[in-house]
Amino acid sequence: MKNDLLLRAARGEETEHAPVWVMRQAGRYLPEFRSVRATHEFFEICRTPDLATEITLQPIRRYTGLIDASIIFSDILVIPQAMGMEVLMNPGPHFPDPLNTPEDIAKLSKDVDVNQELGYVFKAITQTRLALDGEVPLIGFCGAPWTLFVYMVEGGGSKTLQKSKSWLLKWPEESKALLVRIADVCVEYLVGQVKAGAQLLQIFDSNAGELAPHHFAEFSVPTLQRISAGVRSKLAEENIPAVPMTLFAKGANHALGFLAEHSGYDVLGLDWCIEPSKARALVGDKVALQGNLDPNTLYGGKEAIEREVKRMCESFKVGGKTKGWIANLGHGITPGVDPEDLRWFFECMQKYSATASSK
Ligand code: CP3
Numbered sequence: 001m002k003n004d005l006l007l008r009a010a011r012g013e014e015t016e017h018a019p020v021w022v023m024r025q026a027g028r029y030l031p032e033f034r035s036v037r038a039t040h041e042f043f044e045i046c047r048t049p050d051l052a053t054e055i056t057l058q059p060i061r062r063y064t065g066l067i068d069a070s071i072i073f074s075d076i077l078v079i080p081q082a083m084g085m086e087v088l089m090n091p092g093p094h095f096p097d098p099l100n101t102p103e104d105i106a107k108l109s110k111d112v113d114v115n116q117e118l119g120y121v122f123k124a125i126t127q128t129r130l131a132l133d134g135e136v137p138l139i140g141f142c143g144a145p146w147t148l149f150v151y152m153v154e155g156g157g158s159k160t161l162q163k164s165k166s167w168l169l170k171w172p173e174e175s176k177a178l179l180v181r182i183a184d185v186c187v188e189y190l191v192g193q194v195k196a197g198a199q200l201l202q203i204f205d206s207n208a209g210e211l212a213p214h215h216f217a218e219f220s221v222p223t224l225q226r227i228s229a230g231v232r233s234k235l236a237e238e239n240i241p242a243v244p245m246t247l248f249a250k251g252a253n254h255a256l257g258f259l260a261e262h263s264g265y266d267v268l269g270l271d272w273c274i275e276p277s278k279a280r281a282l283v284g285d286k287v288a289l290q291g292n293l294d295p296n297t298l299y300g301g302k303e304a305i306e307r308e309v310k311r312m313c314e315s316f317k318v319g320g321k322t323k324g325w326i327a328n329l330g331h332g333i334t335p336g337v338d339p340e341d342l343r344w345f346f347e348c349m350q351k352y353s354a355t356a357s358s359k
Pocket of ligand 1: 022023024025026027028037042071072073074075076077089091092093141157204206332
């Protein structure tokens with residue numbers, strides 16, 4: 001590895017500066033992405049290893065020397081597809097035939113063979129690792145069971161999550177059984193990604209914050225733990241070295257202390273609604289942290305970006321040192337960002353997160 005800052009920070013080590021990447025870093029804010037997208041459907045790109053590799057590399061090429069990780073181009077919704085559901089992207093996700101009642105669970109495939117259904121992601125990962133040639137580490141990912149459950153039940157994005165919450169309240173046992181079924185596919189899928197070459201795994205629980213704390217604890221946390229434990233034990237069984245695992249439970253800052261202690265993840269991702277120093281106080285030195293600039297800061301102009309980055313760095317540093325911190329936004333980058341403003345974010349990050357830099 002020419003640049004292993006990400007892996008060192010994930011292990012909680014001190015780094016010369018904070019490794020930085022951004023969620024959705026290969027996406028619509030990049031003209032080179034839009035140009036590929038003009039002639040290819042979203043899921044067609046995901047399923048074509050040459051295209052997925054090309055797009056994964058786009059931000060790495062554009063920001064050479066400024067960006068410290070790549071993330072494989074794919075989507076969390078490939079798991080519902082692998083379980084037999086149709087998913088369209090027009091322009092947001094749309095499931096023509098969502099799960100309306102527990103009887104619909106019977107429509108899902110019984111034994112999902114991840115090599116057969118998701119082998120295209122494994123191919124893309126292996127191909128991307130080769131193309132990266134050790135430049136930066138490659139992150140693999142999947143959606144958390146609760147977040148995927150919401151899409152499978154609502155049939156797309158939802159503001160209220162009315163259907164999903166009705167499921168939890170009316171059919172708690174059936175909901176839990178479905179969540180476990182999704183989790184078991186996640187485990188196989190993540191293990192396959194490591195075998196294919198992924199060097200760190202991130203689980204996106206983007207809908208975690210929609211649940212009351214006691215419902216998050218009852219419905220999401222057990223499957224998040226099942227995934228971290230399941231991936232670790234399967235890798236150990238096959239004598240494959242463990243990789244660091246990141247949990248991004250957006251909106252679940254109330255649970256940070258518990259998650260640091262009991263979730264089995266090495267890194268916890270933060271959204272922008274918690275002060276970094278407060279998050280560090282809650283988790284102690286049990287885990288590394290990732291985050292957490294408000295993505296809309298990138299619309300504030302260069303001066304504001306610099307000011308906010310400097311502030312974030314001061315809040316994440318412990319005793320003036322950068323240790324166990326992976327810098328990122330608090331959620332995905334949005335399509336209207338000027339790529340040059342993102343470059344400026346990366347430049348400011350290198351400057352202000354350096355351990356040597358005066359605060
Ligand atoms: O981070 C990366 O660059 C890797 C690729 C990646 C995508 N989606 C590509 C994508 C990752 C890690 C995701 C995760 C994902 N997908 C999440 C979890 C993270 C989050 O944002 O909360 C969720 C909830 C999804 C589901 C999804 N996919 C939605 C809601 C949408 C539409 C809204 C949007 O932001 O565009 C997508 C589409 C999608 N996934 C695009 C990209 C680049 C844009 C699609 C297009 O090109 O038309």
